[in-house]
Amino acid sequence: MKVLVSDNLGEDGIRMFQDASNIDVDVKTGLAPEALKAIIADYDALVIRSATKVTEELLQAATRLKVVGRAGIGLDNVDIPAATQRGVVVMNTPTGNVVTTAEHAIAMMLALTRNIPTGTASLRDGRWEKKKLQGREIFNKVLGVIGFGKIGAIVADRARGLKMNVVIHDPFVTPEQIQKAGFTPVDLDTLYQQADYISVHVPKLKNTLGMINADAFGKMKDGVMIINCARGGIVAENDLYDALVSGKVAGAALDVFETEPPVESPLVAHERVICTPHLGASTREAQTNVAVAVARQIIDFLTAGTVANAVNMPSVTGEALEKIGPYLTLAERMGCLQAQLVQGPIKEVVVEFHGDFKDLDLSPVSTAVLKGILTPVVKDDVNFVNAQVMAQQRGIKVTETSSAESDYYVNQFTVRAITTEMTSVVSGTIFGKKDPRIVKIDKFRLEMIPHGHMALIQNIDKPGSIGEIGTTLGKHKINIGRMQVGQEEEGDRNIIFLTTDTPIPEAVVDEMRQLALVKTVTPLEF
Numbered sequence: 001m002k003v004l005v006s007d008n009l010g011e012d013g014i015r016m017f018q019d020a021s022n023i024d025v026d027v028k029t030g031l032a033p034e035a036l037k038a039i040i041a042d043y044d045a046l047v048i049r050s051a052t053k054v055t056e057e058l059l060q061a062a063t064r065l066k067v068v069g070r071a072g073i074g075l076d077n078v079d080i081p082a083a084t085q086r087g088v089v090v091m092n093t094p095t096g097n098v099v100t101t102a103e104h105a106i107a108m109m110l111a112l113t114r115n116i117p118t119g120t121a122s123l124r125d126g127r128w129e130k131k132k133l134q135g136r137e138i139f140n141k142v143l144g145v146i147g148f149g150k151i152g153a154i155v156a157d158r159a160r161g162l163k164m165n166v167v168i169h170d171p172f173v174t175p176e177q178i179q180k181a182g183f184t185p186v187d188l189d190t191l192y193q194q195a196d197y198i199s200v201h202v203p204k205l206k207n208t209l210g211m212i213n214a215d216a217f218g219k220m221k222d223g224v225m226i227i228n229c230a231r232g233g234i235v236a237e238n239d240l241y242d243a244l245v246s247g248k249v250a251g252a253a254l255d256v257f258e259t260e261p262p263v264e265s266p267l268v269a270h271e272r273v274i275c276t277p278h279l280g281a282s283t284r285e286a287q288t289n290v291a292v293a294v295a296r297q298i299i300d301f302l303t304a305g306t307v308a309n310a311v312n313m314p315s316v317t318g319e320a321l322e323k324i325g326p327y328l329t330l331a332e333r334m335g336c337l338q339a340q341l342v343q344g345p346i347k348e349v350v351v352e353f354h355g356d357f358k359d360l361d362l363s364p365v366s367t368a369v370l371k372g373i374l375t376p377v378v379k380d381d382v383n384f385v386n387a388q389v390m391a392q393q394r395g396i397k398v399t400e401t402s403s404a405e406s407d408y409y410v411n412q413f414t415v416r417a418i419t420t421e422m423t424s425v426v427s428g429t430i431f432g433k434k435d436p437r438i439v440k441i442d443k444f445r446l447e448m449i450p451h452g453h454m455a456l457i458q459n460i461d462k463p464g465s466i467g468e469i470g471t472t473l474g475k476h477k478i479n480i481g482r483m484q485v486g487q488e489e490e491g492d493r494n495i496i497f498l499t500t501d502t503p504i505p506e507a508v509v510d511e512m513r514q515l516a517l518v519k520t521v522t523p524l525e526f
């Protein structure tokens, strides 16, 4: 497995990749997009921070890529829908740098309110501007925190320690939770009216981009100070500049920019703006945390299939995967069988769980069924990441039901595939600890191992029917490795599953279809 680290990653993380068996790591930072595109096809995993842009174009060239790991939080530099479509898992490390980033926001607020960078620059220029650089106390002032997530909550807590009055706006956190943490929940307009300092801690999303704009500045107190250590563009840069010029905003502390690095930005040049080059997460401690976390996650994913902190797939630990693994294999084979049995495009899939699955997390089972259904159609293009999206794009509706009752086995599940022409019903269970078995197809009970080259034959249950099938295959030197017969619950038909050493050629399938007691022959591949 080959890993490319394309942004600066802490030493400890790089060492973990170097020490991992079966993993080769290349560190190539600062590559231009074209240069990265030219080499990406060699890699199974890509490790980034905020500099590398993982665009649809890059992903198109990344034919081997299985996972993108972000040593940090923000994923606005990754085209997540495009990654999902291509079956690439996208992971971040959601906690390693939150304290550091919150501390940076507090540091920026203090530096801004006490003119520390300006004082330093002025002294360096040989000036002693005590009067001009008089600052403001933060004691008893109101800090408005927008976004009460991991970082916003730490900023609020630290500000409380500095004896500020903290008001919070976050529409996705209940007022009770904010009150329980000891802060005052407010709507956005109230925050604008009350705050002396405003610090934003929301992700860059369609509806947060430009949320602090001219209209918002209009609602704020005169002389408010703005801190943005979240993402460039959440505070609209042109509007902020105008508000600084008009005096509405007394100062701004910016760690992030609409374009990074900012080019000839009037904001950066403004005397009441202080700024850092996206240093929010840049401490030794945070960089060690995120480097180690991303390396661990990527190594576990590449070597054991464990998914942690993925944004486009549910997390599954190696241990859980071991328990659920046989059911996922079964589910996938059942989906694959359904795709080959039905006539017409599948419109709906119903997954029914029957019996006692103990405390297994069955949530990935439907995804595995869909992966199986799509595999005969799109082959390797489908995986656990994109199966749901691909199914949705093909108009396949998925529902799940469960009941404590199971007729034959302790537990089993049934996959109903509904097309415009028919409904096909397949049930399966696990024998022993991990052997998948199909135990029912429509009205036929059986115990079939869904694996390898197979053929499903429906025939009339009369002496000689199996003999004529064996003779036909023997004549063409096709060896039958295994044969399972399923009986109709009522009626005179059998179904026979043959597992052959080699695929049965189309001409031989046609010849079998001519046999007197044979009704249908469906070749199957697993």
Ligand SMILES: NC(=O)C1=CN([C@@H]2O[C@H](COP(=O)(O)OP(=O)(O)OC[C@H]3O[C@@H](n4cnc5c(N)ncnc54)[C@H](O)[C@@H]3O)[C@@H](O)[C@H]2O)C=CC1
Binding pocket: 072, 073, 074, 075, 094, 097, 098, 101, 146, 147, 148, 149, 150, 151, 152, 169, 170, 171, 172, 173, 201, 202, 203, 204, 207, 208, 229, 230, 231, 255, 256, 278, 279, 280, 281, 282
């Ligand atoms: N400057 C830097 O170096 C760093 C910047 N960041 C940025 O900080 C952001 C926040 O990080 P975390 O706190 O870990 O994320 P988080 O996901 O824990 O918290 C984000 C919060 O924003 C809230 N939110 C979303 N839309 C909102 C809206 N319209 N109004 C108010 N609240 C809204 C969410 O409900 C959530 O509670 C990241 O997305 C990243 O962009 C993160 C790390 C370092």
Ligand SMILES: O=C(O)C(=O)COP(=O)(O)O
Binding pocket: 049, 050, 051, 071, 072, 073, 074, 075, 097, 278, 279, 280, 281, 282
């Ligand atoms: O983790 C984040 O979201 C950050 O913004 C940190 O960015 P960086 O890894 O320092 O380029």
